[in-house]
Amino acid sequence: MSFHNFKNSGRKNAGFTLVEAVVGSSVFLIIAIAAYQAYASIFQLAAVDQNKVLALELANEQFEIVRNLPYANIGVPNGIPSGVIPQNQTLTRGNSAFTVSTIVRNITISLGAQSASSTASTTPAEKLVEVTISCATCKNFTPLALTTQVAPKNIITDTTQGALTINAFDANGNPVSGAAVTVINNKVTPSIVVNDTTNDSGVLNIVGVATGTAAYQITVTKSGYSTDQTYPISATNTTPTHPNATVLAEQVTSSSFSIDKLSTIGISSETNACALVPNVGFTLVGSKTIGAGLSKYAATSTTGSGGQLTLNNMEWDTYTFGLNGSSYDLAGMNVINPVTVSPNSTQNVTLVLTAKHPDSLLVAVQDNSTLLPLSGATVTLSNSSGYSSTQTTGEGFFDQSDWSGGPGQSDYATTNQFFSTDGNVNVSNPAGDINLIKSGNNYIASGWIQSSTFDTGTASNFDNIIWQPSNQPVGAGASSVQLQIATSPTDTSTTTWNFTGPDGTSGTYYNVSNSTINSANNGNRYLRYQVFLNTQSATNTPDLSDIAFTYGTLCTPPGQVLFQGLSAGSYTLTTSAPGYAGNSTGVTVSSSWTQQTVPLGP
Numbered sequence: 001m002s003f004h005n006f007k008n009s010g011r012k013n014a015g016f017t018l019v020e021a022v023v024g025s026s027v028f029l030i031i032a033i034a035a036y037q038a039y040a041s042i043f044q045l046a047a048v049d050q051n052k053v054l055a056l057e058l059a060n061e062q063f064e065i066v067r068n069l070p071y072a073n074i075g076v077p078n079g080i081p082s083g084v085i086p087q088n089q090t091l092t093r094g095n096s097a098f099t100v101s102t103i104v105r106n107i108t109i110s111l112g113a114q115s116a117s118s119t120a121s122t123t124p125a126e127k128l129v130e131v132t133i134s135c136a137t138c139k140n141f142t143p144l145a146l147t148t149q150v151a152p153k154n155i156i157t158d159t160t161q162g163a164l165t166i167n168a169f170d171a172n173g174n175p176v177s178g179a180a181v182t183v184i185n186n187k188v189t190p191s192i193v194v195n196d197t198t199n200d201s202g203v204l205n206i207v208g209v210a211t212g213t214a215a216y217q218i219t220v221t222k223s224g225y226s227t228d229q230t231y232p233i234s235a236t237n238t239t240p241t242h243p244n245a246t247v248l249a250e251q252v253t254s255s256s257f258s259i260d261k262l263s264t265i266g267i268s269s270e271t272n273a274c275a276l277v278p279n280v281g282f283t284l285v286g287s288k289t290i291g292a293g294l295s296k297y298a299a300t301s302t303t304g305s306g307g308q309l310t311l312n313n314m315e316w317d318t319y320t321f322g323l324n325g326s327s328y329d330l331a332g333m334n335v336i337n338p339v340t341v342s343p344n345s346t347q348n349v350t351l352v353l354t355a356k357h358p359d360s361l362l363v364a365v366q367d368n369s370t371l372l373p374l375s376g377a378t379v380t381l382s383n384s385s386g387y388s389s390t391q392t393t394g395e396g397f398f399d400q401s402d403w404s405g406g407p408g409q410s411d412y413a414t415t416n417q418f419f420s421t422d423g424n425v426n427v428s429n430p431a432g433d434i435n436l437i438k439s440g441n442n443y444i445a446s447g448w449i450q451s452s453t454f455d456t457g458t459a460s461n462f463d464n465i466i467w468q469p470s471n472q473p474v475g476a477g478a479s480s481v482q483l484q485i486a487t488s489p490t491d492t493s494t495t496t497w498n499f500t501g502p503d504g505t506s507g508t509y510y511n512v513s514n515s516t517i518n519s520a521n522n523g524n525r526y527l528r529y530q531v532f533l534n535t536q537s538a539t540n541t542p543d544l545s546d547i548a549f550t551y552g553t554l555c556t557p558p559g560q561v562l563f564q565g566l567s568a569g570s571y572t573l574t575t576s577a578p579g580y581a582g583n584s585t586g587v588t589v590s591s592s593w594t595q596q597t598v599p600l601g602p
Contacts, residue, residue: 002281003575004455005227005434007114007392009442009446011154013269017263019243019380021422027102027473034130034306035082040511044322045203047295047513049563050094051096051135051138051141051142051206051418052144054085054093054094054131054580055098055135055144056144056335057093058093058098058100058416059093059131059133059144059146059485062085062100062102062131063129063146063148065085065095066085066129066148066150067150069084069085070237071081071127071150071152073080073085073380074104074127074129075104075127075484076102076103076104077190078190078191078192078193078198079104079192079193079194079195080183080192080194080206080208080209080210081104081106081208081301081546082104082192083104084371085102085104085129086100087101087102087103087195088100088101090290094580096135096137096138097135097136097137098133098134098135099113099133099134099135099136099200099227099301099599100131100132100549101131101134102129102130102131103129103130103132103134103196103597104127104128104129104130104193104577105127105128105196105206105217105263106126106127106206106207106208106428107126107127107128107149107205107476108126108207108426109410109449114584115435116166117124118592120175120202120430122327126149126150126152126482127149127150127151128148128149129147129148129149129150129151130145130146130147131145131146131401132144132145132455134147135209154516158218158278160211160249161207161208161209161249161250162185162210162211162247162248162249162250162251162252162426163203163205163207163208163209163246163247163251163253164204164205164206164207164208164209164216164218164247164252164253164254164255165203165205165206165252165253165254165255166181166183166198166203166204166205166206166218166220166256166257166440167198167203167254167255167256167257168181168202168204168220168222168256168259169202169256169257169258169259170256170258170259170260170261171258171260171316171342171343172206174202175198175199175200175201175203176198176202176204176222176259176260177195177198177199177200177202177223178198178222178227178256179193179197179198179220179221179225179259180195180196180197180209180220180221181194181196181197181198181200181204181207181218181219181220181400182194182195182218182220182221182493183196183216183217184216184217184528185210185212185215185216185217185220185344186217186380187212187215188210188212188215192210193236194206197576199218203563209247210247211247211248211249212246212247213246214232214233214243214244214245214246215244215245215246215247216244216245216246216247216253217229217230217231217232217244217245218230218244218255218257219258219546220257222259224262225259225262226259226262226315226316227255227259227263227315228241228242228257228258228259229242229292230243230244230255231243231244231291232244233489234427236294236529237290237291237294238291238292238341239291239292239409240256240290240291241289241290241291241477242290244271245291249456252328258337260316260343260344261343261344262312262313262314262315262343262344262462262598263315263316263341263342263343263344263345263346263347264311264312264314264315264346264347265310265311265314265319265339265341265343265346265347265348266308266309266310266311266312266346266347266348267282267303267308267309267310267311267347267348267350268303268307268308268309268348268349268350268351268386269282269303269308269350269351269353270306270307270350270351270555271351271352271353271354271457271555272331272352272354272396272457272553272555272556272557273396273456273457273458273553273555274457274458274554276305276306276307276308277303277307277353278303278304278305278306278324278326279302279303279304279305279307280302280303280307280325280328281300281301281302281321281324281325281601282300282301282302282303282321282322282324282351283298283299283300283301283321283324284297284298284299284300284301284311284319284320284323285298285299285319285320285322286315286317286318286320287318287319287320287321288315288318289499296315296317297314297315297317297319300324302324305352305601311596312569313469314341316339316341316342316343316345317340317341318339318340318341319338319339319340319341320337320338320339320589321333321337321339321351321593322593323353323593325463326356327355327356328353328354328355328356329353329354329355329356329357329360329362329562329564329592330351330352330353330362330593330595331352331353331354331362331557331560332364332556332557332558332561332562333349333350333351333352333557333560334348334349334350334352334354334398334557334558335347335349335373336364336366336371336373336558336597337364338558345384350555351587352555352556352557354562354564354594357564357566358565358566358592359564359566359567359568359589359592359593359594360517360561360562360563360564360565360566360593360594361381361562361566361567361571361587361589361593361595361596361599362560362561362562362593362594362595362596363379363381363393363560363561363562363563363573363596363597364559364560364595364596364597364598365377365379365393365560365575365577365597365598365600366559366597366598366599366600367599367600367601368601369578371599372559373393373394373557373558373559373560374393374521374559374577374580374600375393375394375395375558376392376393376394376577376578377390377393377559377575377576377577377580377600378391378392378575378576378577379392379393379394379561379573379574379575379598380573380575381566381571381572381573381574381587382571382572382574383493383569383570383572385567385569386571387566387567387571388552389563390514391561391562392463392464392550392561393449393558393559393560393561394556394557394558394559394560395419395454395463395464395550395551395552395556395561396428396550396551396552396553396555396556397548397549397550397551398454398456398458398548398549398551399414399525399546399549400415400418400451400546400547400548401432401545401546401547402415402416403416403427403428403434403449404427404428404431404432404464405417405418406418406423406427406478407419407420407421409452410453410455411452411454411455411491411557412451412452412453412454417452418449418450418451418452419450419451419453419528420449420450421447421448421449421450421577422447422448423437423447424436424437424444424446424447425437425446425447425448425449425451425531425533426438432538432545433545434449434526434533434543434544435533435542435543435544436533436534436535436541436542438502441536441538442539443535443537443538443539443540443541445534445535446532446533446534446535447532447533447534448530448531448532449530449531450528450529450530450531450532451530451564452528453526453527453528454493454526454527454528454549455491455525455526456525456526456527456553457553457555458525458553458554458555459489459523459524459525459527459555460508460522460523460524460551460552460553461519461522461523461551461552462487462517462524462527462549462551463513463517463549463550463552464512464514464515464516464517464547464549464550465483465485465513465515465517465529465549466513466514466547466548466549466550467481467483467513467544467546467547467548468513468544468545468546469543469544469545470512470513470514472542472543473537473541473543474539474540474543475535475536475537475539476534476535476537476540476542477534477535477536477537479509479511479534479536479557480533480534480536480542481511481531481532481533482509482510482511482531482532482537482540483509483510483511483529483530483531483532483547484499484500484501484506484509484529484530484532485499485500485510485517485527485528485529485530485549485557486500486527487521487524487525487526488524488525488527489524489525489526490526490527491525491526497528499528499530500518500520500521501518502515502516502517502518503518504518504520508539509532517549527549529543529547529549531547552582567589568589568590569588569589570586570587570589571587571588571589572584572586572587572589573584573585573586573587573588573598574601577600579602580600580601580602581600581601581602582600583598585598585601
């Protein structure tokens with residue numbers, strides 16, 4: 001018993017247990033880390049304060065250098081005023097590399113340090129020196145900017161100099177402060193180069209400027225903004241819209257520049273069935289010009305392998321798109337061409353493509369006050385040779401005008417083939433037409449032909465079914481041409497095609513061209529038609545040369561229609577829309593693709 005008590009007493013006087021040691025170490029580690037972080041923070045704060053002190057001392061050094069310079073030497077090389085002070089230099093103080101930027105401006109007593117006034121005196125009275133100290137490697141360092149004014153002992157008036165006033169505005173006419181201004185005159189030796197910024201009123205006044213005719217090229221921009229500038233007279237630009245500035249003795253030359261935030265244009269090339277088309281070349285031309293016939297922006301680009309392209313850093317402007325190649329016609333766009341791009345925006349544009357035809361005319365119908373596209377407008381193109389075609393804006397269409405390839409084609413791919421026939425329809429005489437065959441000298445009483453499957457590419461709303469000619473021989477009897485259609489959300493070999501007429505049942509037929517398709521077909525993607533020809537006279541046959549149906553999808557260009565397969569020459573374009581006054585105008589087709597915009601008013 002005594003031994004047992006002695007042993008326990010020994011354990012109580014031993015060192016920490018393992019658990020106690022771990023806990024104690026953890027507590028000590030937490031306290032140590034906290035102390036280290038506090039210690040490090042103190043050093044960081046001290047370093048920041050030290051860098052600020054060094055920067056302030058460095059700025060004072062620069063001012064002391066300025067104070068000891070002759071007044072004529074206070075300026076930056078090639079600047080206005082010109083002098084010996086480096087505009088940018090790197091100086092090391094306390095193991096830190098500081099960037100020292102110096103701007104020197106001529107100022108007048110009335111203007112002070114860049115007043116908000118948009119005019120300036122032509123004669124300098126003092127010089128303003130602005131020194132900015134920055135440090136890219138110093139943590140948490142805020143650039144330091146200090147200014148001072150220096151006056152000569154005796155102000156001498158120079159009547160041989162002029163002044164420049166530069167105004168920077170955005171797209172809405174609001175002043176742009178902090179815009180970077182570069183002024184260059186290469187017509188003097190040494191050349192003049194001024195880099196400065198506009199004040200809070202978007203104005204930069206430069207006084208004491210040497211005279212020169214069309215001598216000063218001015219460029220104005222800002223980070224994230226577009227660029228505006230003057231242009232020299234050259235062999236390629238004989239009449240610049242904004243020529244280089246001229247400075248005359250004792251006169252102020254004022255020049256304005258428009259810059260605003262940059263935008264993005266997202267472009268996709270698709271069919272009217274919403275299928276992306278890769279690697280489509282297109283041209284893009286802005287409406288802003290730098291001279292007669294010279295666009296500020298004009299480029300050729302190509303959508304990528306996925307049929308899409310993003311153009312960044314685009315200036316606000318109105319841009320016109322065109323195709324660059326021979327494979328496709330531009331059947332329209334999701335916004336009417338040309339496209340207006342606002343500042344600081346993203347504008348998505350879909351180029352809707354169709355197979356190339358010899359001569360095509362794209363007609364865009366829009367409200368003349370809002371410039372918005374008008375869907376549902378009726379557009380008729382005709383000429384004196386008897387050509388006439390009518391389409392409705394905002395609708396896509398499929399048509400077939402040749403069946404001479406014969407039956408056996410399930411999906412519409414080869415344009416002159418179809419699916420099946422009862423054998424009583426002639427598909428090749430005359431070429432491009434269908435009519436009843438003859439048995440001996442007499443026409444068969446009736447026959448039918450069923451089309452291949454047309455794919456709109458997506459769920460669609462079907463509008464009209466149209467055929468040509470709309471009038472048939474009187475001897476063939478009334479309703480000698482009858483059609484039914486069948487639509488389906490899927491196209492498989494097991495699809496059952498239920499052909500119906502205008503009331504949505506199999507017992508009726510479309511027997512008048514340009515009939516409205518029953519709305520029960522809406523929401524489907526695939527379509528077939530079936531034509532029934534019949535005659536009441538053995539010596540007459542109905543005849544069809546073209547069958548088309550119209551539909552609408554998300555990829556149908558709004559307010560636009562495309563006429564293809566035209567001949568070069570003069571046409572009459574007649575346009576009407578509910579609630580708008582009609583419009584009739586002449587149009588000339590003289591190239592492979594032409595666009596005509598038709599504005600309609602009340």
